[in-house]
Amino acid sequence: MIEFNNVYFSYDKEHTVLDGISFKIEKGESVGLIGANGAGKSSMLKVLLGLLPHDGEISVNGIKVCKQNLAEVRRVLGFVLQNSDNQMFMPTVLDDMMFGLCNYGMSKKDAEARVDEVLEQLDLVSLKNKYNHKISGGEKRMAAIATVLAMQPEVIIMDEPSVSLDPYNRRAVINVINRLEQTKIIASHDLDMIMETCTKVMLLSGGRIVAVGTTDEILRNKKLLEENRMELPFGIAAADR
Ligand SMILES: Nc1ncnc2c1ncn2[C@@H]1O[C@H](COP(=O)(O)OP(=O)(O)OP(=O)(O)O)[C@@H](O)[C@H]1O
Numbered sequence: 065m066i067e068f069n070n071v072y073f074s075y076d077k078e079h080t081v082l083d084g085i086s087f088k089i090e091k092g093e094s095v096g097l098i099g100a101n102g103a104g105k106s107s108m109l110k111v112l113l114g115l116l117p118h119d120g121e122i123s124v125n126g127i128k129v130c131k132q133n134l135a136e137v138r139r140v141l142g143f144v145l146q147n148s149d150n151q152m153f154m155p156t157v158l159d160d161m162m163f164g165l166c167n168y169g170m171s172k173k174d175a176e177a178r179v180d181e182v183l184e185q186l187d188l189v190s191l192k193n194k195y196n197h198k199i200s201g202g203e204k205r206m207a208a209i210a211t212v213l214a215m216q217p218e219v220i221i222m223d224e225p226s227v228s229l230d231p232y233n234r235r236a237v238i239n240v241i242n243r244l245e246q247t248k249i250i251a252s253h254d255l256d257m258i259m260e261t262c263t264k265v266m267l268l269s270g271g272r273i274v275a276v277g278t279t280d281e282i283l284r285n286k287k288l289l290e291e292n293r294m295e296l297p298f299g300i301a302a303a304d305r
C-alpha cells in the first residue's frame with residue numbers, strides 16, 4: 065500500500081533529515097511512528113504527502129509520489145498535520161468539512177449527512193456551525209480530525225492527533241481510530257495512545273528507522289526507548305510497578 069525505497073530528504077545542504085528510509089506498509093495495517101523531537105517524523109509524513117520533495121522512491125497503491133501524480137495520491141491519503149491551524153481555511157467547521165466532499169462530486173445533501181454522522185461519532189455536533197477562528201486549539205484539532213474522517217480516505221495519516229486534546233476528546237479519537245478499518249499511520253509522543261491504536265511501530269532517530277516491530281516488542285523495550293530519548297508508556301510502567 066505504501067512503500068519507501070531509500071528515501072532521502074533535507075531542508076538545507078548541511079543537515080540530512082531523512083537518511084535513507086525504506087519500509088513497506090500493507091493495506092489495513094495501523095502503524096505508530098515514534099521518535100524524539102526532531103527525529104524526522106513530521107518530515108517523513110510530509111514527504112509521503114508530496115508536501116516536501118525527496119530523493120529515492122515512494123509509492124502509494126503502486127502510484128509513484130511525484131508532482132504529476134499528486135492529485136491521485138492525495139485522494140488516497142487523508143491527513144491531519146501537526147499544526148492543524150493551517151488546515152482549516154473555510155469560515156466554519158461545516159464549510160470545511162463539506163468542501164472536500166463536494167469537491168469530489170458529492171451532493172450538498174449527502175455531504176451534510178456524512179458530516180453530521182462524523183460529528184455525532186466524535187460528540188462534536190456543537191462545533192458544526194462554529195467559526196474556525198473562534199474555536200479553541202483543541203476544538204480546531206478535533207475539527208481537523210473530523211474533516212479527514214468525513215472524507216473516508218483509504219489511508220489516514222495523523223501527526224500528533226492527541227496533542228492539546230482533553231481526556232474526553234483524546235478518548236473519542238482513540239475510539240474512532242480503533243473503529244476505522246483503513247490503513248493508518250500515526251506519529252506521536254503519546255505512546256499510550258500508540259499502544260492502544262497501533263499494531264506495528266517504527267522508531268525513527270536521526271532520520272533513520274532504527275527499529276520496527278510489533279507494538280508490544282517496541283513499546284515494552286525500556287532500553288530501546290530510553291536510548292532514543294523516550295520512556296515506557298505510562299500504562300506499561302504502572303503495570304510493572
Ligand atoms: N521548515 C524547516 N526548515 C528547516 N529545518 C526544519 C524544518 N522543519 C523541521 N526541520 C528540521 O528537521 C528535523 C526533523 O524535524 P521534524 O519536524 O520532521 O521532526 P519530528 O520528529 O516531527 O519532531 P517533533 O517530535 O518535535 O514533532 C529537525 O532537525 C528540524 O529542526
Ligand SMILES: [Mg+2]
Pocket residue numbers: 105106107146223
Ligand atoms: Mg513532528
